[in-house]
Amino acid sequence: MIMHELSESQSLNQIKLLRKYLKLKILEDNIRFRDHDSERNHVYNLISRSIMHGESHSALIIGPRGCGKTTLINSVLQQISKEADIVNDALIIKLNGLIHQDDKIALKSITAQMQLENAVGDRVFGTFAENLSFLLSCLTSGADRKCKSMVFVLEEFDMFCHSGRTQTLLYNLFDITHSKQAPMCVLGITNRIDVMEMLEKRVKSRFSHRQIFLFPNENQEGVEKSPLSKCKEIFVQYLSMPLNLAKRNVKEISKKRKGRKSIVNVEEKMDVDTIDDNQYAIPEEVFTRCKVDSSQFQNLEYGFIESWNAHVESLVEDQKVIDALEKFSYYTVNEQLFKDVLFQIVSKLSLSKSYIDVNDISSSIDHTVSPEHRVKLLQSLSILELSLVIAMMHGMEIFDGQPMNFEMVLHRYTKFSNTNSSTQTVPRPVILKAFEHLQELEIIMPVKNTDSIYNTDTTTSRVQKEYKLYTLAAPLEDIKEAMKGFKALPTEINHWFNNSVF
Amino acid sequence: MEEMYNKLPCREDQLNNLLDLLGESDEPLPASLFVSGGMATGKSLCLTTVLQYLNYKHVFIDCIECYSTKILYESILAGLSDDYMDVKCDSLWELVNNLNTLSNQQNNYEAIVLVLDRAERLRNIDQNIISTLLRLREFCNLNICSIFVTHLIYDNFYFKIGVREPIKLYFPNYNKEELFKIIFLSQKSFVRYLTTNNDFGCDIKEELERPELFANFLNAFLSVFYRPCRDLIELQHMARVNFVKYCEPIIKNEIKPNDLSKLWRHIAPILKTSLELLYLRINTTKTPTQAQSLGKENSEEAQPQRYNFDNILKEELLSTKTFAQSFELPYYAKYLLIAAYLASYNPPKEDKRLFMKNHGKQRKKLQHVRAKAKISEKLNTQLGPKVFTLDRLLAIFYAILEERIGLTSNLLAQIATLVELRLIAGSKEIDLDTSKYKCIIGYDFISAVAQTVGFNVRKYLYDFM
Numbered sequence: 001m002i003m004h005e006l007s008e009s010q011s012l013n014q015i016k017l018l019r020k021y022l023k024l025k026i027l028e029d030n031i032r033f034r035d036h037d038s039e040r041n042h043v044y045n046l047i048s049r050s051i052m053h054g055e056s057h058s059a060l061i062i063g064p065r066g067c068g069k070t071t072l073i074n075s076v077l078q079q080i081s082k083e084a085d086i087v088n089d090a091l092i093i094k095l096n097g098l099i100h101q102d103d104k105i106a107l108k109s110i111t112a113q114m115q116l117e118n119a120v121g122d123r124v125f126g127t128f129a130e131n132l133s134f135l136l137s138c139l140t141s142g143a144d145r146k147c148k149s150m151v152f153v154l155e156e157f158d159m160f161c162h163s164g165r166t167q168t169l170l171y172n173l174f175d176i177t178h179s180k181q182a183p184m185c186v187l188g189i190t191n192r193i194d195v196m197e198m199l200e201k202r203v204k205s206r207f208s209h210r211q212i213f214l215f216p217n218e219n220q221e222g223v224e225k226s227p228l229s230k231c232k233e234i235f236v237q238y239l240s241m242p243l244n245l246a247k248r249n250v251k252e253i254s255k256k257r258k259g260r261k262s263i264v265n266v267e268e269k270m271d272v273d274t275i276d277d278n279q280y281a282i283p284e285e286v287f288t289r290c291k292v293d294s295s296q297f298q299n300l301e302y303g304f305i306e307s308w309n310a311h312v313e314s315l316v317e318d319q320k321v322i323d324a325l326e327k328f329s330y331y332t333v334n335e336q337l338f339k340d341v342l343f344q345i346v347s348k349l350s351l352s353k354s355y356i357d358v359n360d361i362s363s364s365i366d367h368t369v370s371p372e373h374r375v376k377l378l379q380s381l382s383i384l385e386l387s388l389v390i391a392m393m394h395g396m397e398i399f400d401g402q403p404m405n406f407e408m409v410l411h412r413y414t415k416f417s418n419t420n421s422s423t424q425t426v427p428r429p430v431i432l433k434a435f436e437h438l439q440e441l442e443i444i445m446p447v448k449n450t451d452s453i454y455n456t457d458t459t460t461s462r463v464q465k466e467y468k469l470y471t472l473a474a475p476l477e478d479i480k481e482a483m484k485g486f487k488a489l490p491t492e493i494n495h496w497f498n499n500s501v502f
Numbered sequence: 503m504e505e506m507y508n509k510l511p512c513r514e515d516q517l518n519n520l521l522d523l524l525g526e527s528d529e530p531l532p533a534s535l536f537v538s539g540g541m542a543t544g545k546s547l548c549l550t551t552v553l554q555y556l557n558y559k560h561v562f563i564d565c566i567e568c569y570s571t572k573i574l575y576e577s578i579l580a581g582l583s584d585d586y587m588d589v590k591c592d593s594l595w596e597l598v599n600n601l602n603t604l605s606n607q608q609n610n611y612e613a614i615v616l617v618l619d620r621a622e623r624l625r626n627i628d629q630n631i632i633s634t635l636l637r638l639r640e641f642c643n644l645n646i647c648s649i650f651v652t653h654l655i656y657d658n659f660y661f662k663i664g665v666r667e668p669i670k671l672y673f674p675n676y677n678k679e680e681l682f683k684i685i686f687l688s689q690k691s692f693v694r695y696l697t698t699n700n701d702f703g704c705d706i707k708e709e710l711e712r713p714e715l716f717a718n719f720l721n722a723f724l725s726v727f728y729r730p731c732r733d734l735i736e737l738q739h740m741a742r743v744n745f746v747k748y749c750e751p752i753i754k755n756e757i758k759p760n761d762l763s764k765l766w767r768h769i770a771p772i773l774k775t776s777l778e779l780l781y782l783r784i785n786t787t788k789t790p791t792q793a794q795s796l797g798k799e800n801s802e803e804a805q806p807q808r809y810n811f812d813n814i815l816k817e818e819l820l821s822t823k824t825f826a827q828s829f830e831l832p833y834y835a836k837y838l839l840i841a842a843y844l845a846s847y848n849p850p851k852e853d854k855r856l857f858m859k860n861h862g863k864q865r866k867k868l869q870h871v872r873a874k875a876k877i878s879e880k881l882n883t884q885l886g887p888k889v890f891t892l893d894r895l896l897a898i899f900y901a902i903l904e905e906r907i908g909l910t911s912n913l914l915a916q917i918a919t920l921v922e923l924r925l926i927a928g929s930k931e932i933d934l935d936t937s938k939y940k941c942i943i944g945y946d947f948i949s950a951v952a953q954t955v956g957f958n959v960r961k962y963l964y965d966f967m
Contacts (some may be wrong), residue, residue, distance in 0.1 A: 020529045027530040030640075065664045070640075098634045099594045099641060109595060158663065159630075192663060289643060290530070291611050340669050343532055347522045373538060373655040373672050380540045380675035384730040407884040426730050427778040428946070434730060441540065442658050464942055467886030487677060 012351045014304050018241065021297055022346045024282055026238050026339050028290050031283050033068060033075035034237070039212050043187070044076045046210075050149050050185035051080065051090045056177040058186040058207055060157065062193055063214030066336030069189045072214065073153055078285060091150045097159025103169045106160075107131060114138075128168045129175075136182050149183035157188030161198040170199070174206035216333040227329035232316050234335065235325065238342050239312045239356075241305045242281035311355055324362035331369040341368050374474055377441065378482035383490065384426060385434045386482075387413055389443065390497050392472050393479060403447045403469035406435050420492045432466070444470040506551055511687065512680040513544050516673055520552045523669065524647070527558060527613050531647035532669050533639045538655050539673025542734040545651050546619055548673075553615055560615040565623040571631060578616060594634055601642035614646045621650035625659060632659065637666040675732045682720055684734060685741055689716045692745050699746070709759045710749055719748045722766055726773040731780055740780060747772050826950035829923065834907070835916040836955050839941070841899035842926050843948045846887035846941035848964045850894065856962055857901035883945065883965050889938040892917075902962065 033040060039061075046057045061069050080086060093113045100106040107128065111120055119138045125131040152173060154160055160170055173186050188195075199207065217227060287294040315321050328338065344364045345356055378386070391412035395404050410431060417425060438444050447469040483489065483497055507514060523532055537545050546562075553560045561581030568574035575591040579600050583589075591597055616638070618624065624632050634641070635648045656670055676684065693711050709715065723741050731737060748769050751757040757764045831839065848856060895917070896909070907913070917939075921928040927940045941948075945959075952959045960966050 016526070019525070023525065023530045027533070065666070096641065098630050098637075099598055101594070101630065105593055105595045112599075290645070291609060292528075334667070337667055340532070340667070344523065344669065347525055367670075371656070371670050371672070373670065374657060376672050376674055377538075377540070377655050380543075380732070382728070382730055382732040405884070405886070407886070411884060429782065430730050430777065430780045433781045440653070442654055463886055466944070 011354065013299070014301060015349060015351055015354050017297055017300050018308060019346060019349045021241065022239065023343065024286065024290065024292065026343050026346065028286050029282055030071050030074050031078050031285060033071050036214055039214055040072055040076065042212055043072060044079065047076055047151055047185055048080055050151065050183050051084055054149055054183035056184050058174055058177050059210040059212055060188040060190065060195065061212045061214060062190055062195065064216065065191050066334035067214050067216045068335060069214055070155065073187065073189065089148060091148050092153065093150060094153045095155070097154070097156030103128060106169050111135060129172050132172050152184065152186045154186065154188045157190035158192045158195050158198060161195065167200050167203050170203045174203055178206055216335070227333060228326045231325040231329045231338065234338060236312060236316055237280070240280045240309050243302065243305055315356060315358070318358055320358045321361055324365045328365045328369060337368060341365055374478045375482045378474060378479060379486050382434065383493065384431065385438055387416070387493060388435055388438060389474070389479065391416065392444065393476065396472055403471045405469050406432060406466045409435065416496055439470065443474050445473045446470055506555055509551060510544055510548055511684055512676060513548055516548055516671065517552065519671055520548060524552065524556060527556065528611060531613055531615065531645055533666065534636045534647060534668035535649045536656055536668040536670045537649060537651045537673065538653065540675050541653055543673040543675055545673050549617055549649060549651065558613045558615050560617060562617045562619065564619045566620050571627055582614065598641045601644060605643045611645050614644055616646060616648040617651060618648065619651045621652040622654045629661070633661060633665045636668055676734060678724055678728050681728070681734060681737060682724060685720060685738055686717065689713060692716065692742060695742060696746055696749055706753060709752060715759055718762055719745055722769055723773065726777060730777070736781060740776065744773060744776055826947045827954065832916065833955065834913060835920060836951050837903050838899055838916055839920055839925055840948060840952055840957060840959060841895055841902060842939060842941040843943065843959065844962050845890035845894050845898050847883055852964045853898070856964065857898060887940045887942060889940045892937060892939070895939065902957070
């Protein structure tokens with residue numbers, strides 16, 4: 001399929017560069033943001049107003065996982081950094097609820113991000129508020145000009161609303177947005193829609209109640225977009241290569257070979273392309289952040305990129321791919337997951353396989369949306385262990401989901417193995433070990449509270465292991481599925497499985 | 503490359519997957535991988551081999567060693583940097599800070615892999631740790647990938663508010679053919695194990711080294727052991743033990759090495775008995791000197807006492823029966839133990855009927871007959887032992903003991919001994935009137951004990967009436 005006759009090492013090089021570029025684009029590009037223009041403008045206005053005009057704001061950005069909340073902030077900040085002198089005018093402080101688990105650590109991190117460790121030194125503060133206002137005053141007095149405006153980005157905002165403890169950090173931050181001490185913009189990012197209920201009363205009253213919702217399936221004004229078409233769009237967006245990467249290269253050549261008509265044609269064609277070409281490129285910031293030299297990608301050949309893009313376009317039209325994408329969009333709208341799928345597809349590219357295989361796409365989508373690891377786990381069990389699972393399943397069926405202990409399971413199993421003379425008898429310790437193995441794999445789970453009719457006088461912790469009660473943690477459907485695909489399953493086991501009362 | 507596939511047979515798919523995902527050193531790594539699969543399926547081995555082959559900077563952390571988060575963080579940092587040996591790190595924030603300084607020192611996009619073995623342990627420490635490690639890449643500016651290795655599946659990791667999902671890989675267990683192939687690879691070491699313990703002629707040695715012999719043995723072995731066990735490590739161990747026995751008649755020139763049916767008849771009962779020892783790791787193979795000395799046991803009394811004792815201990819553990827006899831309990835203690843077992847597994851209201859000579863005729867009512875059709879799941883022997891008081895124990899003890907003996911302090915001391923031996927579980931209560939006991943031995947054990955005093959336990963168990 002390779003149109004240009006390239007030598008082996010050359011085409012290997014091309015493939016490698018392409019793979020690297022695509023991987024970078026899929027994994028590292030946290031700046032490019034699509035759709036949700038009104039929401040983006042809203043955030044943009046908030047931040048730019050507080051930076052340029054010194055206003056104070058607070059807002060919450062709420063949306064499900066992987067819908068691009070952080071990317072939204074990143075893209076806005078990047079845009080503003082182009083328009084204003086962020087380094088001198090503003091301080092951007094990013095906190096994450098996962099890392100900054102308590103207020104003390106958060107404050108330490110704020111100090112570090114303000115680069116005020118020296119100013120604080122060994123000073124001891126009475127309260128959190130004192131500390132924070134000292135930091136702010138340092139900013140005003142230390143700099144020769146008016147106070148810098150600050151942008152606080154609180155990711156995993158819900159984690160800052162620690163239940164049980166006071167929300168000192170949030171209280172102080174929101175309080176400052178009202179007190180005109182310093183211009184400040186507090187942006188909370190969370191995926192919990194009920195986050196407002198978690199706020200203390202005093203925090204809530206200081207919050208502006210500006211909530212920005214990001215829903216992945218929301219339709220933009222008037223534009224009807226199905227999840228599938230969106231999926232397709234992302235697919236093309238991430239897998240297409242920018243043509244202008246190779247352009248500089250071509251131009252250099254064309255300068256050398258002036259006068260040849262064919263090159264002029266190419267150049268003319270290029271100018272047409274440039275208009276919508278940039279949308280596929282990785283922003284330069286990403287390269288600098290990842291310390292990757294972007295110039296290496298100029299070695300990509302124009303023709304190669306062109307044929308690659310045509311390949312991607314043709315893939316989207318393929319019915320099989322459309323089916324797979326549709327399946328994916330039914331399962332989830334999480335863009336992060338889709339990126340992972342794309343990453344897996346791209347990572348399969350190699351010299352021997354220089355184009356994306358349609359089957360790879362559908363298989364990796366299948367793998368992501370329904371991994372069925374539990375079925376595989378059940379299929380990895382030994383026959384004995386599987387028999388115990390079946391025995392337990394039958395027992396629970398008969399007794400309406402009552403938990404069972406080892407003795408009951410053993411009783412059921414021996415009943416079965418006695419009726420089938422062909423099965424070898426296994427000694428009790430081995431069965432017990434198999435049972436413990438099931439427990440270790442968490443296919444069966446111990447019952448925590450013993451409110452069942454069986455255990456009236458004994459607590460679970462003091463019962464011998466044979467009499468501890470367990471429930472089956474694998475759903476019936478998974479067991480059925482596992483039985484279907486089990487290799488070399490003895491017929492009597494299958495028969496036993498299908499006839500429940502034995 | 504080729505070497506790697508040879509080292510890890512039957513894992514080609516998984517290796518290819520890993521190699522694809524980890525890519526090349528200058529390419530970005532995926533944010534996180536989740537590798538799951540049963541025990542002894544080669545998860546850790548595959549990962550280390552691949553990482554060594556790719557020559558990435560990597561840290562391998564066994565989470566079972568990290569009982570506190572501090573140790574986890576510090577071992578991550580110590581593994582990543584050479585001169586950071588005495589770094590202190592208490593919180594995730596400091597970890598991220600340290601990683602960020604590391605990234606500032608770096609001037610290229612180096613691939614770093616963090617492997618967390620037995621990741622299921624992390625669930626018990628702190629929910630946040632896994633969520634953070636899953637997206638560590640976002641927090642520090644490194645080309646870092648965290649790989650979780652666990653025998654549980656991803657569904658068992660439950661996150662309340664969701665996380666950044668990892669890419670999941672699954673390592674299925676080896677099937678029979680694959681197990682055969684893998685164990686067969688180590689045929690040489692099996693034979694060497696055999697030959698170092700014995701010395702014999704060259705022709706026998708040659709016979710033993712024939713791969714067909716080993717293949718035959720392995721076929722027979724797996725036909726018995728594959729059903730209850732698919733754990734490669736355990737099977738390998740058991741195969742080693744049994745191969746010695748398989749070759750014994752060949753060494754003694756009793757059976758010709760190509761007489762397969764005779765060899766099978768020889769090994770089949772041995773395999774069956776050693777099936778009982780699966781997972782127990784009791785080494786029953788005796789060195790020839792030991793075997794000889796055991797043979798002479800009757801004639802020669804002067805035995806080296808110590809290793810005779812070792813052997814006895816092993817033999818005793820072989821079955822519950824010999825184990826029960828090994829306690830060598832006194833006569834009354836045996837009866838006390840039986841009484842304790844009966845008290846634990848019989849409902850108190852049936853005591854009168856079970857143990858009294860004139861308990862009056864039971865009228866057979868329809869209701870009673872129906873009650874007799876007991877549901878097996880509600881039998882006492884299946885529900886576990888119930889507690890009983892000292893009074894009831896003594897009452898049953900006197901009921902089942904034919905002779906009349908006085909209640910002496912010696913007798914009561916026997917109870918304390920039984921508690922001490924962990925045959926009966928007793929409460930710490932000193933007051934004899936309120937103390938409660940529970941018999942914690944199984945039916946096999948008690949029937950072995952009862953046999954020695956000629957007592958039929960079954961007769962007195964309510965469940966079997």
